[in-house]
């Protein structure tokens with residue numbers, strides 16, 4: 001397991017299902033010889049394009065149903081189906097080497113007790129590839145996501161079960177529809193992806209990919225988008241209906257919510273209150289005129305009026321508020337996509353970035369660090385925010401770290417905004433610095449000298465592929481006392497946490513380069529004692545209700561033997 005891709009995750013889920021079916025046969029006294037049990041049972045498979053009835057027995061961590069035909073152990077992968085359903089599905093492809101069949105969902109024959117199709121709020125559900133769970137009660141969705149986190153650590157961490165604590169309940173999103181502050185619908189070119197000089201002769205479908213197909217499904221509206229994003233979608237579709245003749249190629253349309261916050265007291269003329277954001281903040285682009293009244297969603301609270309617009313210019317600026325903090329971002333760069341859960345989420349990271357009592361290491365982990373002397377460890381006073389983006393964690397955690405914080409991200413634009421965000425949130429440069437570089441370049445001699453391991457906590461939030469071997473190796477060399485690993489791909493998170501718990505990259509499936517092999521270790525460090533970590537807690541956060549995605553937070557303590 002190296003990349004945590006959907007294909008890898010699906011393949012492991014399918015193999016586990018096949019293993020458990022074979023096990024059940026063996027336990028039930030089936031006559032198959034043990035080593036024969038693993039072999040696929042030779043059977044005539046239904047023709048491609050034919051329709052079959054399937055009983056859904058499992059939910060894969062990719063959000064699809066894993067189903068069986070009566071009397072067969074052949075596994076079918078069928079979307080928009082949940083355990084307990086019997087569905088009609090159309091055979092799309094038999095993957096002979098991988099030992100499973102992909103099928104398109106057609107209809108429900110007998111619904112699972114957990115299915116209620118009146119919950120579905122989108123007319124494209126079960127065609128569009130975006131959502132998988134709209135037919136399920138929200139509490140049930142959260143349980144399924146907890147299970148996805150559990151399975152990820154079981155299958156991808158390569159850790160014995162006793163080193164993995166029980167996964168805690170998934171924290172839900174306050175908004176379960178209308179939460180996505182960013183959507184990126186697209187349209188294909190007049191000749192698909194082939195180059196052409198001919199413009200469109202009519203308006204192309206604009207939307208998202210249908211499940212299992214590579215064309216574009218025309219989508220008028222997406223109810224998981226915020227009102228501002230949905231308004232932007234309508235506006236962009238209307239624009240394209242007029243301007244399609246200007247396009248000779250396909251494109252992706254950015255729809256990013258931006259907020260201009262106006263304190264109520266200021267509106268009433270109290271000049272002692274903070275003033276509205278400066279010129280240009282929260283507006284469509286720096287150069288564009290102020291948005292028309294019908295392009296603004298007004299949200300009123302007791303303290304302020306939020307004016308929400310939709311930015312479509314990749315080089316424009318978007319503004320979001322998270323509790324008392326304000327974040328400006330390059331509209332086309334990464335920022336978390338569900339603003340409603342961010343106050344809860346950042347509070348959780350604040351509560352966990354330091355050990356439960358900051359003078360003593362956690363005692364709740366299964367492999368708890370031991371205090372060998374009565375001298376308490378020093379206070380943690382430094383923060384390293386790796387993969388910091390525009391500073392979400394550096395800024396929301398800054399007040400906890402008297403020694404200062406450093407954020408690092410590979411995106412120059414995000415780092416420029418991170419420094420400005422620190423200043424917009426009244427954090428002086430002495431308390432928060434930012435570096436635009438590969439995360440692995442963080443571990444300079446200066447950083448090693450400044451960030452005393454016992455006094456340093458690290459928050460990591462890498463992209464879906466997780467950390468690379470070089471970064472993890474250097475993190476182990478630095479040996480910070482506490483690590484909070486945030487992830488949008490729990491499978492690569494589990495793999496990387498496994499590395500930190502074992503204290504070595506070797507055997508993780510991560511590609512090692514010269515810098516991470518024994519020869520690459522800095523001379524004089526070869527004798528250094530191996531650093532390893534214990535997992536204190538693991539918990540999922542539901543940033544994407546109605547979908548099979550889950551974010552996860554793992555809290556780790558260095559083990560001091």
Ligand SMILES: C[S@@+](CC[C@H](N)C(=O)[O-])C[C@H]1O[C@@H](n2cnc3c(N)ncnc32)[C@H](O)[C@@H]1O
Nearest residue numbers: 334387388389392409410411438439461462463
């Ligand atoms: C999941 S985002 C997290 C951003 C930030 N923590 C937040 O919550 O807003 C991952 C970030 O990793 C950055 N990134 C990707 N590859 C990187 C690398 N090799 N080194 C440093 N940053 C990287 C991306 O630019 C992106 O901002």
